[in-house]
Amino acid sequence: xxxxxxxxxxKSYGDFKALNDINLIIPEGSIFGLLGPNGAGKTTxxxxxxxxxxxxxxxxxxxxxxxNVNHIRKIGYLPEERGLYxxxxxxxxxxxxxxxxxxxxxxxxxxxKVWFKKFEIAEWWGKKVEDLSKGMQQKVQFIATIIxxxxxxxxxxxxxxxxxxxxxxxxxxxxxxxxxGSTIIFSxxxxxSVEELCDHIxxxxxxxxxxxxxxxxxxxxxxTNTFVVAHKNLIEEIEDGFQIxxxxxxxxxxxxxxxxxxxGKGPNELLKNLIxxxxxxxxxxxxxxxxxxxxxTVQGGDHE
Amino acid sequence: MNKIGLIIRREYLTxxxxxxxxxxxxxxxxxxxxxxxxxxxxxxxxxxxxxIEILDESGFFRGKFDGVGSVSFTYLDNTVEEAKEDLxxxxxxxxxxxxxxDLDDPKGIxxxxxxxxxxxxxxxxxxxxxxxxxxIKLNESGxxxxxxxxxxxxxxxxxxxxxxxxxxxxxxxxxxxxxxASALLIYFFIFMYGVQTLRGVIEEKTSRIVEIxxxxxxxxxxxxxxxxxxxxxxxxxxxxxxxxxxxxxxAALAFYNIDISKAKQVEITxxxxxxxxxxxxxxxxxxxxKTINFPLLLGTFLFxxxxxxxxxxxxxxxxxxxxxxxxxxxxxxxxxxxxxxxxIMLLAAILRDPHxxxxxxxxxxxxxxxxxxxxxxxxxxxxxxxxxSMVCMVAGxxxxxxxxxxxxxxxxxMHGAKVNYKILAKWFxxxx
Numbered sequence: 001x002x003x004x005x006x007x008x009x010x011k012s013y014g015d016f017k018a019l020n021d022i023n024l025i026i027p028e029g030s031i032f033g034l035l036g037p038n039g040a041g042k043t044t045x046x047x048x049x050x051x052x053x054x055x056x057x058x059x060x061x062x063x064x065x066x067x068n069v070n071h072i073r074k075i076g077y078l079p080e081e082r083g084l085y086x087x088x089x090x091x092x093x094x095x096x097x098x099x100x101x102x103x104x105x106x107x108x109x110x111x112x113k114v115w116f117k118k119f120e121i122a123e124w125w126g127k128k129v130e131d132l133s134k135g136m137q138q139k140v141q142f143i144a145t146i147i148x149x150x151x152x153x154x155x156x157x158x159x160x161x162x163x164x165x166x167x168x169x170x171x172x173x174x175x176x177x178x179x180x181g182s183t184i185i186f187s188x189x190x191x192x193s194v195e196e197l198c199d200h201i202x203x204x205x206x207x208x209x210x211x212x213x214x215x216x217x218x219x220x221x222x223x224t225n226t227f228v229v230a231h232k233n234l235i236e237e238i239e240d241g242f243q244i245x246x247x248x249x250x251x252x253x254x255x256x257x258x259x260x261x262x263x264g265k266g267p268n269e270l271l272k273n274l275i276x277x278x279x280x281x282x283x284x285x286x287x288x289x290x291x292x293x294x295x296x297t298v299q300g301g302d303h304e
Numbered sequence: 305m306n307k308i309g310l311i312i313r314r315e316y317l318t319x320x321x322x323x324x325x326x327x328x329x330x331x332x333x334x335x336x337x338x339x340x341x342x343x344x345x346x347x348x349x350x351x352x353x354x355x356i357e358i359l360d361e362s363g364f365f366r367g368k369f370d371g372v373g374s375v376s377f378t379y380l381d382n383t384v385e386e387a388k389e390d391l392x393x394x395x396x397x398x399x400x401x402x403x404x405x406d407l408d409d410p411k412g413i414x415x416x417x418x419x420x421x422x423x424x425x426x427x428x429x430x431x432x433x434x435x436x437x438x439x440i441k442l443n444e445s446g447x448x449x450x451x452x453x454x455x456x457x458x459x460x461x462x463x464x465x466x467x468x469x470x471x472x473x474x475x476x477x478x479x480x481x482x483x484x485a486s487a488l489l490i491y492f493f494i495f496m497y498g499v500q501t502l503r504g505v506i507e508e509k510t511s512r513i514v515e516i517x518x519x520x521x522x523x524x525x526x527x528x529x530x531x532x533x534x535x536x537x538x539x540x541x542x543x544x545x546x547x548x549x550x551x552x553x554x555a556a557l558a559f560y561n562i563d564i565s566k567a568k569q570v571e572i573t574x575x576x577x578x579x580x581x582x583x584x585x586x587x588x589x590x591x592x593x594k595t596i597n598f599p600l601l602l603g604t605f606l607f608x609x610x611x612x613x614x615x616x617x618x619x620x621x622x623x624x625x626x627x628x629x630x631x632x633x634x635x636x637x638x639x640x641x642x643x644x645x646x647x648i649m650l651l652a653a654i655l656r657d658p659h660x661x662x663x664x665x666x667x668x669x670x671x672x673x674x675x676x677x678x679x680x681x682x683x684x685x686x687x688x689x690x691x692x693s694m695v696c697m698v699a700g701x702x703x704x705x706x707x708x709x710x711x712x713x714x715x716x717x718m719h720g721a722k723v724n725y726k727i728l729a730k731w732f733x734x735x736x
Contacts, residue, residue: 014730050519052717056735077519081719083512087318099310100520144516 001063003028003152003183004049009058011044018044020207022058026185026200031178033198033215034187035290037298040204042187043080046154049185050077062152073102076150080157080187082141084129091125094144101148108147115143119169135166142170146177153177154185159193171197191291201290205298215290222293226260226286227267232279239273241265258286307521308529315504315533320540329541333548337556354397354425359387362405368436375425388416397421400429407437407444479682480655482596486605486678489542491648494612494674495641497538498620502633504530505624505716514716523713527625528705531617538613596682604681607694612674615701616640622708625715626723626731636728643671651679658683667693670700707732 006024010017019041026032036042047053049060051067060067062074084093091112098108116122119139129137138161146153155174159167174197178184186198194201201218203211211218226245232253238244242265245258255278261270267285274280288296319325359380360366369377375397380387384401391399398417405412413433415421421429442449505527508514517526623636647666654663658680667677667685673693681690714731721727 013734047717052515052518052523054735072520075519077516079512079515079519081512081515083516085318085507085513086511096310096314097516097520100307100517102520141516 001028002026003063004185005061005064006045006049007059007061009045009048009060010056011041011048011053012056017207019048019055022204022209024202024209024212026183028063028183029178029181030200031174031184031186031198033194033201033290034185034204035189035191035194035201035294036204037189041207042204043156045204046077046079046156046185046187049152050075050154073148074151076145076148076153078141078145078153078155078158080160084137084140086128086130088129089125090127090129090132090140093129094140094147097144098147103148111147111149112143115147119143134161135163138162138166139169142173146173146182150182152183152185154187156187157190158186159188159190189294191289191294195290203294203297210297211293218293219287219290222288222296224260224286224288225262226258227270228282228284228286229257229259229274230281231255231257231274232281233277235274235277242270242273254281308525308532311521311526311529312533312536315530316536316540319500319534319537325537325541329544329548332541332545333552336545336549337552355395356425356429357387357391357394357396357399358402359384359399360402362402364405364407364440365402365433365436369432375428391416392418397425402433407441410437478596482601482682483655483679484651486601486681487648487651487675490605490609490612490674490678491644493538493542493609494616494644497534497613498616498640500537501531501534501617502620502624502637503630504534505621505712506627506629506633509625509716509719510628518716523716524709527618527621527709527712531614531621531705535610535613535617539609542609597684601681604690605678608674608678608697611694611697611701615670615674615697615704616644618701618705618708622711622715625712626718626728628720632723636723644675647672647675650676654679659685664689668696670697670704673697673700710734 002025004024004026006022009019009022011019022041022045024045034042034045044053048055049067051069051072062071065071088096094112095105095108098112099105103111113122116125121136121139124132124136124140129140132140142158145155153174158170158174162170171193174184174186186194188194198215200214201211202209213221230250232255234255235244235247235257238259241262243260243262245260247255247257250256259270259274261267267283271280271283274283354375356375356377357380358365358369358377359382366379371377378396380399382390387399387401398415398421401414401416403412403414410433415426415429439449442452508517508526514526521529619640620637623633623640626636627633650662650666650672654666654676657663663676663680663685666672667680667689673696677685677690677693710732711728714734715723
């Protein structure tokens, strides 16, 4: 089942078109990467889903139900521009945010305590927010985002400004939440975390959706039938049907060569061909990284 | 709990718990009470005894001056030089030297003192001398002082307001003071708490909490919660001030065992205007205070206090949402504060004609009406004026919060944008 379906979404700010005909399907339980360069429209789309702003046109359905006020409780949102009231005490602050999400005071208290224990921050309860370090504040913000057990968690650049230790803590929690059935929309332009966490991806560039699907199929689509071979001795020439794209010497007498298979033939034929010529040390299919796909599609869009 | 309720509660509690609020609540009444109590306390004779020596070579004034307030006089017989030398060793306040005088052109009267005399002492000495010389001149010109005293007349106009309920005694002085006090109080509170609203919105924007909050509540709810919460803080402060001021004042009066009627002496020591002083004494003023319709005054005060705050608070919130820091807020604050300052400037003109055209229109238009109407209330404006003004005020704050809400919902999400009026207009027109 799909937790979210966006249909034909348009949004303009004055003359500026922020989103143009966006169609999205987010499967329940997935970790969905919403990718795109800065200013592409990611935050606008998220703000529409979180009902902060309304779309000019199009519809968003949550579990086949048009977006409405009751969905606010089911969504947890960590904005990119995030902060806390500096003068408030940590415990009171979380209590306040949890109550705004609709939790009763008692339930909110209990859950906050559980999270405080989990993150080993119980002694922070009475501390003022301004006395916490930035990393500590981000933990508090993360707790605030998920305190009401949302079905859909939207994280906009969650790792910006985090130190590596906190990144790992939060990553583990994200995976945990996904395992427990929450769907996570993960907006970022940092590809290494996408590679690691996401199973579905949508790429927005210049207000338009240019790529969407599961990570696996997208990578499959972007494969170029290229193999990277490490070998001893230079390959001086190769038969028709194969094309050497690059050949670099790594060490004395050892080379790394990218070979593209042009038509009809399979990797085994290439390998056979090579074994006759050189001593093969490794033979790996070149799978494009998300980063490469991202850059090639975004730049491809620029050339149009 | 309802979400606006939660927001109001947070806005209210965080502010009321602040040290600055508690200090203001205590210091304010202390200052008010001091302003009232100190002159009475001074007048009650506990102040410094001042002895002024008089060396009268003219012989006109010997034995003529009695002590006034805390000042008493002694007369000397030695020469000026001796008296001046002695001055340092004696403990007296100063030496009044009166040379031989030409009464038509009394010159050369000198006051010697180690320190400058207070303006009060100087004024009362001048007055004493003037009165005495005038009396001597009267005698010389053959006019009987008693006759002259009879000719001098004081007229106090008894003002009676004819209303449907019958005749009612009025008093312009008391009405003026009451009007000014309540108008200024409203002005002051709108400013103080309006700016707090503005700061609160800017704080939410700069600390980047706002997007977290508005993913749970509507921007309009956040704005209204903030405005109402801060307004409640203002109301609390006002009530605290009134209650504490009364308490401190009563306590102080009881402690010094001062009868209000003794306050009459205040006028005597404040001799500067004493010669042209009205004959109203403090007890009489208290008496006349009763002529003011207090339930009406209090009721309208509360109404305008709350509605004016809502009206202006929303505008301040809109400004706060549009900018990133206090200094950027200045340029947009000006058009909001101008009508307020304008209405304070109008007060003198309103006073001259409390029921004229200017007074009528400015007490109907919501921008000026809270301040102007409070000035008019003690002068018993027609009931339909009050009702019309209130209706306009309610309509005014509905429009202003609607207007502010439209700017606010866009503004709070904009960071680092260079904002001008054209952009504000664009935000206002934008669809949600």
